Amino acid sequence: MFFEKTTIEDIYETYCFDKKLRNLLVGVLESTEIEFRTHISYHIAHKYGALGHLDSNNFIKVSFHEKYISVIKSEINKNREDLFIKHHRTKYNGQVPVWVVMEITTFGTLSMLFNNLKIEDKKAIGLIPSWPKNL
8 A cells, every 4th residue: 555645765765774674673583582492491401301392291281282292393304404403313212302492493383382381481481570460
């Protein structure tokens, strides 16, 4: 939809602004995503063990966890030629620890995992405030 009196220069300026903003955000978003992955995998590994992400008892909803397992199996299969995946598939009978899975998951899969964590785990990771919401 175009607004009346919109010029090609207006469109180009909007495009340039969008491009500059995107370039500014990419670095921040990338480091934030890496930090997010790190905190989640560290917490799960220390609290539940290297394979704690595979146990549905460590999560809120079993159905969401089953979907997560299906997605990571697919992602492991897609990345089966990567050296670190080959290593775990051969040396550890295909058991891939949470910190390795974090290297190949999409942000969507990471979000799926995080959303299904128990509240106390989200709080421990530091992404949910521990104070009451009514304050």
